[in-house]
Amino acid sequence: GNNGKSIEKLSSGLRINRAGDDAAGLAISEKMRGQIRGLNQASRNSQDAISLIQTGEGALNETHSILQRMRELAVQSANDTNVTVDRSNLQKEVAELQSEINRIASQTQFNTKNLLTGSAKSMVFQIGANKDQVIKLTIGAMDTSTLKVKSINIGSGVKAASISGMIKTIDEAINTVSAERAKLGANQNRLEHTIANLDNSAENLQAAESRIRDVDMAKEMMNFTKTNILTQAAQAMLAQANQAP
Numbered sequence: 612g613n614n615g616k617s618i619e620k621l622s623s624g625l626r627i628n629r630a631g632d633d634a635a636g637l638a639i640s641e642k643m644r645g646q647i648r649g650l651n652q653a654s655r656n657s658q659d660a661i662s663l664i665q666t667g668e669g670a671l672n673e674t675h676s677i678l679q680r681m682r683e684l685a686v687q688s689a690n691d692t693n694v695t696v697d698r699s700n701l702q703k704e705v706a707e708l709q710s711e712i713n714r715i716a717s718q719t720q721f722n723t724k725n726l727l728t729g730s731a732k733s734m735v736f737q738i739g740a741n742k743d744q745v746i747k748l749t750i751g752a753m754d755t756s757t758l759k760v761k762s763i764n765i766g767s768g769v770k771a772a773s774i775s776g777m778i779k780t781i782d783e784a785i786n787t788v789s790a791e792r793a794k795l796g797a798n799q800n801r802l803e804h805t806i807a808n809l810d811n812s813a814e815n816l817q818a819a820e821s822r823i824r825d826v827d828m829a830k831e832m833m834n835f836t837k838t839n840i841l842t843q844a845a846q847a848m849l850a851q852a853n854q855a856p
Contacts, residue, residue: 627824636823643820649740650813657802657809660736660748663721664802667750668795670719670727674753675788677708677715681763682781684708688765689774695767702766709755709763716754727753738805746805748798751791758784 616632627633627640687693688701716727725731729752735745755761763777 640820640824643816643823646740647813647816647820650809650816653737653739653744654806654809654813656736657738657806660738660746661799661802661806663724663726663734664748664795664799666721667719667726667731668792668799670715671753671788671792671795674712674715675785675792677712678758678760678781678785678788681705681708681760682778682785685763685765685774685778685781688769689771689778691771698765698769699767702764705763705765709761712758712760713754716752716757726750729757736802738802738809746798746801748794750795751787753788753791758787760784 627637630637684701684705688698693701717725719725719727727750731748731750734748734750736748737745739745751757759780763780765774765777
């Protein structure tokens with residue numbers, strides 16, 4: 612009876628324990644629960660996307676440093692105070708730096724996904740609870756061929772005049788890396804705002820779902836007490852009636 616339902620509601624903390632309690636309310640509540648779980652997962656997806664971006668950006672920070680050092684060596688080599696052996700030694704370091712740029716490009720991964728080989732094209736991040744709520748991100752290849760610094764040679768037999776052209780090439784490579792890092796930074800900022808919005812939406816929806824599904828403890832306790840009193844009164848009257856001559 613009513614008393615049993617009150618006990619069930621009070622013990623579960625829920626106003627709706629089965630469809631019969633409130634069919635429409637249950638349907639709305641379940642839809643909201645789906646959205647809440649979707650929003651929470653989208654927030655986790657966005658966090659993962661930020662981690663991926665930070666991995667790529669951290670690697671490009673290193674590539675930037677290497678290009679800056681390469682530029683410094685080119686500027687040094689462009690000076691005709693250098694003799695053949697000096698330029699040869701400078702080129703040895705440049706060759707090592709070129710290898711390191713390629714190593715970073717080929718080995719920078721997130722969850723086994725290559726980020727800087729040019730294969731990270733149109734990556735899709737699901738950042739909402741529903742279909743088509745996505746952002747796409749492409750990270751370009753960042754090896755010496757793509758950056759056009761593969762053929763940089765400041766060694767012996769290279770004239771100072773041709774080195775100035777190489778400095779310009781290195782500057783263009785630095786600009787390419789800067790543009791890629793700026794794009795990654797902008798996407799990270801966007802995702803951080805997305806996470807704040809998703810978490811806020813999930814919190815508000817959780818509160819709304821709670822209002823539909825959760826029991827009003829004070830009100831239900833009052834109903835339970837009232838039903839109890841009426842039941843006890845009825846039983847007392849019945850006992851008196853049975854005792855009457």
